[in-house]
Amino acid sequence: MPPKTDFLSGNRRDPADCTRRINAAGDAAEGEVTDPGLIADLLKGCRFGTPLYYYNTTDSTNTRAKELAEGGCPDGTVVLANEQTAGRGRQGRRFYSPANSGIYLSAVVRPNNGWDPSLLTSMCAVAVARAIESVADVAVKIKWVNDLLINGGKVCGILTESGMRPETAGFEYFIIGIGINCGKREFPAELRGTATSIENECGKQIDRNLLAARVCRELESGLERLGSRVFLEESRRRSAVLGKTVTVVRNGVEFSALAVNIDNDGALLVRKENGELIRLNSGEVSIRV
Numbered sequence: 001m002p003p004k005t006d007f008l009s010g011n012r013r014d015p016a017d018c019t020r021r022i023n024a025a026g027d028a029a030e031g032e033v034t035d036p037g038l039i040a041d042l043l044k045g046c047r048f049g050t051p052l053y054y055y056n057t058t059d060s061t062n063t064r065a066k067e068l069a070e071g072g073c074p075d076g077t078v079v080l081a082n083e084q085t086a087g088r089g090r091q092g093r094r095f096y097s098p099a100n101s102g103i104y105l106s107a108v109v110r111p112n113n114g115w116d117p118s119l120l121t122s123m124c125a126v127a128v129a130r131a132i133e134s135v136a137d138v139a140v141k142i143k144w145v146n147d148l149l150i151n152g153g154k155v156c157g158i159l160t161e162s163g164m165r166p167e168t169a170g171f172e173y174f175i176i177g178i179g180i181n182c183g184k185r186e187f188p189a190e191l192r193g194t195a196t197s198i199e200n201e202c203g204k205q206i207d208r209n210l211l212a213a214r215v216c217r218e219l220e221s222g223l224e225r226l227g228s229r230v231f232l233e234e235s236r237r238r239s240a241v242l243g244k245t246v247t248v249v250r251n252g253v254e255f256s257a258l259a260v261n262i263d264n265d266g267a268l269l270v271r272k273e274n275g276e277l278i279r280l281n282s283g284e285v286s287i288r289v
């Protein structure tokens with residue numbers, strides 16, 4: 001068992017409840033809980049993880065990360081939780097986040113000039129897919145733009161949020177929120193047809209500490225190459241929607257269309273039955289395969 005540790009972060013102000021919960025988590029049974037000290041060790045030298053905040057339970061790591069970002073935390077700050085009581089998904093949905101079997105991680109990025117934020121979610125999807133495949137013998141597909149699938153079931157959702165700089169109307173920070181269903185699980189009835197977990201699909205327990213660290217490492221290298229857009233090719237290759245007829249919901253209106261490509265800005269191109277080609281941006285639509 002890795003040494004128990006009170007490690008919280010580098011040198012920043014840390015919320016008091018956060019420290020207390022780290023200690024509580026250190027007493028949990030082996031394999032049942034993420035170990036923030038071990039993750040921090042695995043992240044030495046990485047852009048992400050200093051500081052690293054860990055909660056046994058919180059409402060939403062994205063909400064915590066947003067507060068930290070508003071308070072001036074550095075680029076690379078990571079918030080992790082063992083459980084979320086109000087995990088948030090896209091379009092106001094909830095993200096089911098039970099204790100002891102998932103990774104609920106939010107990372108703060110302060111953007112450099114010269115990269116296009118519209119590509120961020122696509123890049124993150126590729127990064128997390130790679131990280132999952134590095135710890136489990138499974139093939140991970142991307143359901144444009146923010147869901148990762150194994151054998152057609154959703155194992156991960158990504159929610160990127162941003163904060164603006166009022167003086168310049170530019171982006172001050174992004175929160176990359178990643179939820180991964182890891183351990184063996186029964187899902188609530190409403191998710192049973194769509195959700196799964198890595199362990200449900202590959203039959204083996206995976207190391208959540210290692211996976212959390214790999215996610216951060218892949219995000220780091222993905223961000224370095226964001227401007228080159230090379231990941232878009234992998235995004236197309238991993239796509240679970242290209243070549244399929246999908247149901248698009250846009251501004252409350254539903255229509256069927258064939259998903260034909262992901263363009264160089266990460267937008268999904270679909271062709272309606274009448275031949276019309278439509279370019280979809282991630283913020284405005286949801287897709288059903």
Ligand code: BTN
Pocket residue numbers: 059060061062063084086087088089090091093095103104105106146156157158159177178179180
């Ligand atoms: C989706 O499926 O629509 C996106 C789900 C994103 C869930 C993650 S879990 C960590 C972070 N905190 C949240 O409240 N949401 C994201």
